[in-house]
Amino acid sequence: MSSREALVCSALALSCFASCSASETGKLEGFHLPAAVVSAATEPAPELKKVVVAETPKFTPKDPQLAYVLGQDLGIRSDEGGKGYFLAPRAHGKHNGIDFLAPVGTPVLAACSGKARSDERGGYGRVVQLVCRMPNSLGGNEGLHASFFYAHLDKAVPPKGWVHVEAGQKLGTVGKTGNASGPKIKPHLHLELIIRGSQEDALAETHSGVVKDAANDRFLELLADECLEPAKFASVHGEIRRDRRADPFVVLMCAAKPKPDLTEPSDDKLKVAQIRWSEHYTAGGFEVDRGPR
Ligand SMILES: [Zn+2]
Structure with missing residues (x-):
């Protein structure tokens, strides 16, 4: 070779x-x-077995047009006078709003941009009513309107007639007026939310009685699709509505800019009156006490 x-x-x-x-x-x-x-x-390679973890993706509101109603967050009020969570038992039935624990004099802020007015309302004391169109994400294109009702205020900024306010603007200060004046009741902002089908209905809303409005059915459907389902957000009590009233904390978490961190009150008398949000709500997409961010 x-x-x-x-x-x-x-x-x-x-x-x-x-x-x-x-x-x-x-x-x-x-x-x-x-x-x-x-x-x-x-031989063909064995298929890789994927481990699927059932984790809820992080949730943040798509259209955060609302604002948290206080510059600090001390949770819900709980004292000898009762507990301040939504639908807590009351002598007259169930609690129609949420009692945000806060010292007297704490500024209360507009939850949305719209029209506000003040009044004196017996057991509610000094009040401010705030009406605004819901963001389309939660109000559809149908023009659903919210009426927020702030009660037991010390001072109120808007006059008795309607004036325009912007979300986050100061509406007054936390007080102990009306039936919150007793020494056993810790200072708090009582906040209610009613959903109506039009601005006209919302401006005429009196926050009393049991008038039903189908607008709240529609609103809760949109809320479920936009927030409750994707965030796996729920009340441990199951209910987030009472007739035409909705749970204001749920709506704020679903449509507001980030809230302040939940902190402990510096005052010992308020410290013992605090309930944390996580005792009443669960969420997969965010930490309930911190809120979506
Ligand atoms: Zn209350």
């Missing part, structure tokens, strides 16, 4: 070794592969 012939021959052998199938390679003189290697190379 000439040196040129030897070169061609070894090149052919190499070429065959590189391109022949494993079984043919196995038959090559001097190149026997172990049976296990041959079999592993011909």
